[in-house]
Amino acid sequence: MLRREWLVALAFLAPALTLLFTFTHYPAIQTVIDSFWSTPRGRRPAAFVGTDNYARLLQDPIFVRAMVNNAIYAAITIPASILLALVMAMFVEGRIRGRALVRMAYFTPTVLPLIAVANIWLFFFLPGFGLLEQLRSLLGLSPRNWIGSPETALYGVSAVTVWSQAGFFMIFYLAALTTIPPSLREAAAIEGCSRWTFFRRVTWPLIMPTTLFVSVNATINAFRTVDHIFVMTEGGPNNASMLLLYYIYAQGFRFWDTAYAATLTVVMVAILALVGIGQFFLLDRRVHYR
Amino acid sequence: MIEAERTADVRLEGVVKSFASAVALSGVDVRLPAGRFSVLLGPSGCGKSTLLRLIAGLDQPTEGRIWQGETRIDTLPPKARNLSMVFQSYALFPHLTVAENILFGLAVRRVPRAEQARRLDRVAGMMGLSALLGRKPAELSGGQQQRVALARAVISERPVCLMDEPLSNLDAKLRTEMRAEIRALQERLGLTMVYVTHDQVEAMTMADLIVVMNAGRIEQVAAPRDLYARPQTLFVAGFIGTPPMNLIPRAALPELQVPPATATVGIRPEDMATDGPGYRVAARVVGLEYLGADQLVALNLNGARVILRLAGQAGPPGEILTLTLPADRLHVFDAGGRRIDADHPDTSSHRVLHQEILHDPLLPHESGNRGPDRGTVATRLGRRS
Structure with a gap:
């Protein structure tokens, strides 16, 4: 009887399982395998090379650069997006004029494709004519090529990321804030609790699960979304805005070094897994779930 | 403290x-x-x-x-x-x-x-x-x-x-x-x-x-x-008490002795009786709720629906009951829903009073810090406090 139920269950699961295995699990496993083999070229088939690809990683200055860049990029975009999202959510949660309009405006960047966002920001950054340049010239500052110079390119693309994802995170914070009963605020007001104290002692702990969720997402995005790099900098100038995923793309599909790209992918998945698990266990102890 | x-x-x-x-x-x-x-x-x-x-x-x-x-x-x-x-x-x-x-x-x-x-x-x-x-x-x-x-x-x-x-x-x-x-x-x-x-x-x-x-x-x-x-308004009379006071239109009780301005006569379910002194009127039983200690009898009294509370041991009532409404248990209200007091010296002023009382505190003010004295209100409320 039990066996029969299992078979029926399996039959129902089969379509989903087939798709999942074909397009997710098999490629993942194949990637790990590929990272231990050389790239097949022409008539020369792939050969088992052991950890040679990993040894090459450590010698590769562009890989090191991409790792450092990605760390900086993550360190900027994660806290900045979360902070901006929270501030926007607190602002549009209150009773303000044209609340629906403001909420929509904040959410709009999320709806736009990142490629389109990148194009908008290309205009903002345009040397001489762009929005930022016009503001600078009003203040009498000299023109700058924000994404064309190695010192500022990484910060330029970071700003785009923050702009495009903060609205998305705002929605989660907004949902979390609206679940906090107004009577808590009223009870605190009668006790003489200031707005800041209320935020620190009540609001912040109560939206901690959302912060955890949002920070995991922001972390993943910091390694995963590179669409705007394609449009804006292509990793340049001089690898100044090279991020890990873009480097994987460049190795895999520009230089067709698929084995090395597979190796880089394994590294990235390992990093993401570590960060995700770490965040979950570290923050979990300080999160109150209702 | x-x-x-x-x-x-x-x-x-x-x-x-x-x-x-x-x-x-x-x-x-x-x-x-x-x-x-x-x-x-x-x-x-x-x-x-x-x-x-x-x-x-x-x-x-x-x-x-x-x-x-x-x-x-x-x-x-x-x-x-x-x-x-x-x-x-x-x-x-x-x-x-x-x-x-x-x-x-x-x-x-x-x-x-x-x-x-x-x-x-x-x-x-x-x-x-x-x-x-x-x-x-x-x-x-x-x-x-x-x-x-x-x-x-x-x-x-x-x-x-x-x-x-x-x-x-x-x-x-x-x-x-x-x-x-x-x-x-x-x-x-x-x-x-x-x-x-x-x-x-x-x-x-x-x-x-x-x-x-x-x-x-x-x-x-x-x-x-x-x-x-002593509910002061029809609303209070109909709100307080379980079941609340019976509120009977004046017309349903033609021979009852009440002040001329009376529009509604109120009596609590436990104040009506089936015998004893008082105004007597016949009513037909239309329903019964037995609650153990009490039973609530729903009656049709000249078209008005009233509830009578009887002791639980009294046994089920017959089809027709003769109700007695004791005069000292009646509450009478005017067309504005305001209580008329038989002992009130000036029944004609109750309309004014009605307006005032809704706007004014109903407790007497010992401290007297409340501006002009509302004599009538204070006097009539002073009796109750």
């Missing part, structure tokens, strides 16, 4: 609260005496919770003034008003322990740790929470959560305590227990309690003073016994 602070009463003068689309309170004048248990009673939407929120400072009145003792408080923020509040939902902080919840206000106001500990110890002991201090609200039963909310109000040691339907989330048995507990607490601490409820049993059992509200106005302010014995 500071004895001087304990004497603060709460007075409302001409308080109006309008929202964008509706008027929640239209001209409320009332004095809630110091150290007493006052209940704001009325059907949902009558404005009682709005009134409480105005006193707490969670909403601002559109017009009028609110006093706490000699201090005008309607312009002050909630924290500057010397009061505490218990919410219907308890408003406990779900991520804090019982102890942290109770101490929240003291911690916010930076009361020294030693004093916090001392007060927590005493209040937790008083409320029977000593064993639960380390728990989170989600790990408590409804009654325990209620106690934590009460403890949070008590530990503030403020003279006025506001409660917004605090027992409505509890089961019937627990509600009965908590009623007694809250009343005992109020008496023990000498709190000026302002308690909102729609449950007349709560009001009758706990209150020193009941403020009956309807449609944003005060209908009557009286002690429970007076409220039951």
Whole structure:
């Protein structure tokens, strides 16, 4: 009887399982395998090379650069997006004029494709004519090529990321804030609790699960979304805005070094897994779930 | 606790609260005496919770003034008003322990740790929470959560305590227990309690003073016994009592001796009898509810539906009953829904009185700090107090 139920269950699961295995699990496993083999070229088939690809990683200055860049990029975009999202959510949660309009405006960047966002920001950054340049010239500052110079390119693309994802995170914070009963605020007001104290002692702990969720997402995005790099900098100038995923793309599909790209992918998945698990266990102890 | 602070009463003068689309309170004048248990009673939407929120400072009145003792408080923020509040939902902080919840206000106001500990110890002991201090609200039963909310109000040691339907989330048995507990607490601490409820049993059992509200106005302010014995308006007569007073159109009782302006005659179900002295009238039995100690007989009295309360042992009634309505048990009301008193010296002035009473405090003012003397109101109410 039990066996029969299992078979029926399996039959129902089969379509989903087939798709999942074909397009997710098999490629993942194949990637790990590929990272231990050389790239097949022409008539020369792939050969088992052991950890040679990993040894090459450590010698590769562009890989090191991409790792450092990605760390900086993550360190900027994660806290900045979360902070901006929270501030926007607190602002549009209150009773303000044209609340629906403001909420929509904040959410709009999320709806736009990142490629389109990148194009908008290309205009903002345009040397001489762009929005930022016009503001600078009003203040009498000299023109700058924000994404064309190695010192500022990484910060330029970071700003785009923050702009495009903060609205998305705002929605989660907004949902979390609206679940906090107004009577808590009223009870605190009668006790003489200031707005800041209320935020620190009540609001912040109560939206901690959302912060955890949002920070995991922001972390993943910091390694995963590179669409705007394609449009804006292509990793340049001089690898100044090279991020890990873009480097994987460049190795895999520009230089067709698929084995090395597979190796880089394994590294990235390992990093993401570590960060995700770490965040979950570290923050979990300080999160109150209702 | 500071004895001087304990004497603060709460007075409302001409308080109006309008929202964008509706008027929640239209001209409320009332004095809630110091150290007493006052209940704001009325059907949902009558404005009682709005009134409480105005006193707490969670909403601002559109017009009028609110006093706490000699201090005008309607312009002050909630924290500057010397009061505490218990919410219907308890408003406990779900991520804090019982102890942290109770101490929240003291911690916010930076009361020294030693004093916090001392007060927590005493209040937790008083409320029977000593064993639960380390728990989170989600790990408590409804009654325990209620106690934590009460403890949070008590530990503030403020003279006025506001409660917004605090027992409505509890089961019937627990509600009965908590009623007694809250009343005992109020008496023990000498709190000026302002308690909102729609449950007349709560009001009758706990209150020193009941403020009956309807449609944003005060209908009557009286002690429970007076409220039951002498309802001043048709609304109060039909609201208080389970089942409420029978309200019979004058036309259904053609030969009854009542003042000429009478439009409605009221009599409580237990005041009618099947024998004895009084006005006699025949009525047909249309229904019966047997409740054990009592039975409620529904009757058709010349087209009016009335309820008669009989003792449970009396056995089932016949088809037709002869009712006796004792003259001293009748309540008579005019066409405006206002009580007519047989002993009132000037029945013709009751229309004016009606207007005035709805706008004015129904309690006599010992202090006399209330401007022009409303002689008629004061005299007639003076009798009841």
